[in-house]
Amino acid sequence: MADQLTRARLGGLGRRLAGAVFVLWAVATVTFFAVRMIPGDPAEAILGGPGSQTSPEALAAVRAEYGLDQPLLLQYLHQLGRLATGDLGQSYALNMDVGPLVVSQLGGTLVLALLSLTVAWLIALLLATWSTGRGRLARQIGSGLEIVAAALPHFWLATTLIVVFSIWWGVLPPISTADARGLVLPVVTLAIPLAGFLGQVMRESLTAALESPFVLSARARGESERGVLWRHALRHAALPAIGLSGWAFGSLISGAVVVETIFARPGLGRTLLNAVTVRDVPVVIGVVMIVALVYILMTVLTDLASRLADPRPTTSGTGAGA
Amino acid sequence: MTPADQLTTGRPRPEVALTVQNLRVGFGAPSAEDAVRGVSFEVRAGECLAIVGESGSGKSVTARSILGLAGAGARVRADELTLAGESVLGLTEPAWRRRRGRDVGLVLQDALASLDPLRPIHREIGDSLRLHTRLDATERSRRVLEVLDAVGLPDPHLYAGRRSGELSGGQRQRALIAAALVLDPPLLVADEPTTALDVTVQAQVLTLLQRVRSEGTAIVLISHDLAVVSRIADRIVVMHDGRIVETGTTAEVLGNGRHSETRRMLAAVPVDKPRGARLAPATETRPAGPALVADRPAVPADPRNRATPAVPLVAPAAPPATPGAGLALEAVGLSKTFRGPHGTIHQAVDNVSFRLQRGSTLGIVGESGSGKTTTARLALALTAADAGEVRLLNEPWSTLPERDRRARRPLMGAVYQDVLASFDPRLNVREILQQAVTGPASAGRARGRRSSAARRGEAARVGSLLDEVGLASGLLERRPADLSGGQRQRVGIARALASRPQVLICDEPVSALDVSVQAQVLDLLDELQRELSLSLLFISHDLGVIQHVSDEVAVMHDGRIVETGTAAEVFTAPAHPYTRALLAAVPRLI
Numbered sequence: 001m002a003d004q005l006t007r008a009r010l011g012g013l014g015r016r017l018a019g020a021v022f023v024l025w026a027v028a029t030v031t032f033f034a035v036r037m038i039p040g041d042p043a044e045a046i047l048g049g050p051g052s053q054t055s056p057e058a059l060a061a062v063r064a065e066y067g068l069d070q071p072l073l074l075q076y077l078h079q080l081g082r083l084a085t086g087d088l089g090q091s092y093a094l095n096m097d098v099g100p101l102v103v104s105q106l107g108g109t110l111v112l113a114l115l116s117l118t119v120a121w122l123i124a125l126l127l128a129t130w131s132t133g134r135g136r137l138a139r140q141i142g143s144g145l146e147i148v149a150a151a152l153p154h155f156w157l158a159t160t161l162i163v164v165f166s167i168w169w170g171v172l173p174p175i176s177t178a179d180a181r182g183l184v185l186p187v188v189t190l191a192i193p194l195a196g197f198l199g200q201v202m203r204e205s206l207t208a209a210l211e212s213p214f215v216l217s218a219r220a221r222g223e224s225e226r227g228v229l230w231r232h233a234l235r236h237a238a239l240p241a242i243g244l245s246g247w248a249f250g251s252l253i254s255g256a257v258v259v260e261t262i263f264a265r266p267g268l269g270r271t272l273l274n275a276v277t278v279r280d281v282p283v284v285i286g287v288v289m290i291v292a293l294v295y296i297l298m299t300v301l302t303d304l305a306s307r308l309a310d311p312r313p314t315t316s317g318t319g320a321g322a
Numbered sequence: 323m324t325p326a327d328q329l330t331t332g333r334p335r336p337e338v339a340l341t342v343q344n345l346r347v348g349f350g351a352p353s354a355e356d357a358v359r360g361v362s363f364e365v366r367a368g369e370c371l372a373i374v375g376e377s378g379s380g381k382s383v384t385a386r387s388i389l390g391l392a393g394a395g396a397r398v399r400a401d402e403l404t405l406a407g408e409s410v411l412g413l414t415e416p417a418w419r420r421r422r423g424r425d426v427g428l429v430l431q432d433a434l435a436s437l438d439p440l441r442p443i444h445r446e447i448g449d450s451l452r453l454h455t456r457l458d459a460t461e462r463s464r465r466v467l468e469v470l471d472a473v474g475l476p477d478p479h480l481y482a483g484r485r486s487g488e489l490s491g492g493q494r495q496r497a498l499i500a501a502a503l504v505l506d507p508p509l510l511v512a513d514e515p516t517t518a519l520d521v522t523v524q525a526q527v528l529t530l531l532q533r534v535r536s537e538g539t540a541i542v543l544i545s546h547d548l549a550v551v552s553r554i555a556d557r558i559v560v561m562h563d564g565r566i567v568e569t570g571t572t573a574e575v576l577g578n579g580r581h582s583e584t585r586r587m588l589a590a591v592p593v594d595k596p597r598g599a600r601l602a603p604a605t606e607t608r609p610a611g612p613a614l615v616a617d618r619p620a621v622p623a624d625p626r627n628r629a630t631p632a633v634p635l636v637a638p639a640a641p642p643a644t645p646g647a648g649l650a651l652e653a654v655g656l657s658k659t660f661r662g663p664h665g666t667i668h669q670a671v672d673n674v675s676f677r678l679q680r681g682s683t684l685g686i687v688g689e690s691g692s693g694k695t696t697t698a699r700l701a702l703a704l705t706a707a708d709a710g711e712v713r714l715l716n717e718p719w720s721t722l723p724e725r726d727r728r729a730r731r732p733l734m735g736a737v738y739q740d741v742l743a744s745f746d747p748r749l750n751v752r753e754i755l756q757q758a759v760t761g762p763a764s765a766g767r768a769r770g771r772r773s774s775a776a777r778r779g780e781a782a783r784v785g786s787l788l789d790e791v792g793l794a795s796g797l798l799e800r801r802p803a804d805l806s807g808g809q810r811q812r813v814g815i816a817r818a819l820a821s822r823p824q825v826l827i828c829d830e831p832v833s834a835l836d837v838s839v840q841a842q843v844l845d846l847l848d849e850l851q852r853e854l855s856l857s858l859l860f861i862s863h864d865l866g867v868i869q870h871v872s873d874e875v876a877v878m879h880d881g882r883i884v885e886t887g888t889a890a891e892v893f894t895a896p897a898h899p900y901t902r903a904l905l906a907a908v909p910r911l912i
Binding site for chain 2: 212213214216217218219220221222223224227231232235236309310311312
């Protein structure tokens with residue numbers, strides 16, 4: 001039995017690894033062809049962009065150097081081969097290795113995303129606990145706020161926050177600075193819409209938990225409202241939100257593209273935007289691959305967190321008997 | 323320690339555990355009618371008082387008011403409400419919290435959901451100690467193990483760390499009772515503590531409650547089932563419409579119940595009632611179509627020799643078959659295994675064979691996990707068997723490819739226990755039945771394409787289905803979620819009948835219903851069987867129900883059929899020890 005369990009776990013791990021490799025391959029493939037579909041000549045981009053006057057000889061030399069004169073399929077296979085050995089290649093525009101470049105930008109974006117996720121969780125928890133078990137009006141206000149928050153686009157939120165906090169009141173810097181104050185507006189911009197999503201699922205499961213028989217049992221033991229919330233209901237409410245956090249992290253990184261650009265904050269998002277603008281294919285692929293890797297890691301982490309919060313064994317789909 | 327250890331701690335007990343005088347509980351607007359309207363009773367130490375009534379009779383609200391848990395919007399008033407010698411009228415919430423768990427414990431139905439599924443049971447049980455005593459962690463865990471041992475959980479050390487989902491039904495109900503008893507309160511309120519449990523587990527839980535009572539704890543037992551309460555109650559209070567309509571000792575109420583509600587509840591208990599005997603008044607079975615059921619003898623002389631009604635409601639698809647004229651359904655050597663989450667193999671159904679005679683009822687009885695539901699799915703050919711074959715009306719059925727089977731699917735109808743889950747929640751009753759009448763293939767097609775005559779025909783058919791199952795046409799526009807349990811099950815039956823089936827597979831069709839509603843549905847199925855010459859495969863964990871509805875019975879245990887025979891044979895002279903154990907556990911009206 002124990003042997004069987006170990007084998008089942010190892011099998012699970014193997015499946016997960018194979019899945020991760022598949023995702024990385026798919027990401028690399030889609031990105032490679034998507035970038036190639038942007039009109040224009042990559043060789044021109046290498047030589048300084050479409051505006052610069054370049055001789056046909058120079059273009060031909062660059063094409064030969066970067067292998068751009070080979071058939072697309074061959075280039076693709078070549079790219080895959082390099083990725084498989086961990087080589088992200090050389091940036092066309094910045095004349096440096098993509099690996100160190102991407103890694104140097106990763107930290108800023110990770111800090112931004114993790115802080116935003118934390119703040120979003122806090123807002124969602126506060127809103128959900130405040131608005132449940134307090135009557136219809138509170139519930140409607142809570143759910144209304146969540147819907148509005150979830151619908152706010154990042155670019156609008158960022159500009160509005162800048163106008164209010166930097167231009168009118170002048171309390172926070174409009175562009176990212178080295179100190180913590182510069183992080184406030186970008187984090188809030190990313191956290192508010194996410195808090196709307198998380199709050200919606202949390203409040204729904206919190207309401208269900210508070211109406212469940214085990215909460216009635218706890219009350220019948222003399223448990224206080226706070227005890228009911230902390231010892232029982234919140235844990236149940238957190239489960240779906242934890243499951244959602246892996247996805248949320250991915251959406252935060254895509255939000256970072258907008259937010260880092262607006263707040264002039266260094267990071268993966270801005271690097272990606274710049275690279276797409278100048279058709280710096282290796283950097284685009286490098287950023288996307290790193291983001292995919294982080295996303296896979298986050299998914300594993302949220303799975304582990306779910307397992308910790310809900311240690312019940314997962315049941316297989318085949319039910320027997322009644 | 324042995325399970326024979328005392329449950330109690332020797333805490334002094336007041337002679338009267340609970341006094342309720344003129345209790346009134348209302349919800350919503352002050353002008354709205356109260357849910358409980360002037361209820362009075364008293365429970366002494368070591369006494370078990372049962373409050374019985376249908377859903378909506380106010381019995382659960384009464385029980386919860388005793389703990390101050392009637393709900394945030396409830397208005398609770400009473401002339402007297404005394405718990406453990408102290409008045410609890412108008413207590414503040416913190417004062418209530420000090421009493422709950424200490425002076426009164428609550429045991430709910432469905433321990434799976436009544437214990438927090440994410441927390442180990444020792445923490446759930448230890449919570450009362452943490453809240454009401456100054457014991458440290460070691461002392462708390464000692465008391466938890468003690469009380470788990472006292473309620474008869476084997477190996478408390480092993481089980482204390484498990485969660486409710488990792489325990490069997492009986493184990494978790496014991497754990498729930500342990501959680502209520504850990505502080506040895508003078509009063510235990512048990513709200514349907516054995517509903518939805520298998521009979522043998524139910525018997526064990528009732529025995530445990532008997533022991534609790536004999537050690538001096540007062541019990542208020544809430545139930546809809548007179549047979550269950552008759553086993554342990556000293557006195558019975560019958561509630562109807564928020565009032566007490568009858569009260570007396572158990573023997574008085576069961577033997578000499580005067581109020582019509584009491585008599586109705588007694589009549590509804592199916593156990594030991596002969597096949598075909600009515601369980602509910604005729605007007606309740608089909609309130610909408612009284613003329614349809616008026617002129618039939620209440621009890622046919624010989625249930626196997628049923629007369630076809632003079633005017634059949636619906637022309638059956640095939641000429642009405644007389645019982646014994648062939649096999650409606652035949653299973654030969656069915657087996658099915660499932661793979662568990664960690665590669666374990668579970669033999670759900672093991673070499674099961676049965677024969678359902680045309681026009682008769684075959685009851686399959688067994689406890690949870692015995693393979694009943696898998697057998698039903700195999701019979702419906704919704705699950706492919708590993709081995710064996712099912713034949714429908716003497717023709718191949720389970721061996722056909724699904725494409726060929728589809729044309730014959732209308733011959734078979736299915737009625738499920740959780741009927742609400744089997745409806746699309748966005749559809750109302752009319753749409754559900756319309757879809758069942760037109761069939762799934764045409765339901766998706768544009769409505770406009772069907773001729774108006776066809777649509778009139780469908781509407782008429784939906785109307786006649788409603789009549790058959792005794793539902794008022796006013797319910798057509800309602801959604802199933804807004805219907806009562808009994809009404810929902812009638813819609814479920816109407817849907818199963820829509821294709822004019824000859825065989826009806828009923829999987830626990832009345833298990834979620836109150837006894838009196840169950841009685842109406844059982845009567846309805848019996849009438850429909852006679853009118854439409856239906857053959858019924860009736861699956862249930864409830865031996866009383868099986869005994870009442872079946873011509874022949876198959877007893878299932880661990881995936882196998884351990885005994886078959888006519889209902890009379892199996893129930894009067896059971897051959898297999900498992901059948902005998904099951905029968906001994908059936909609650910009867912004593």
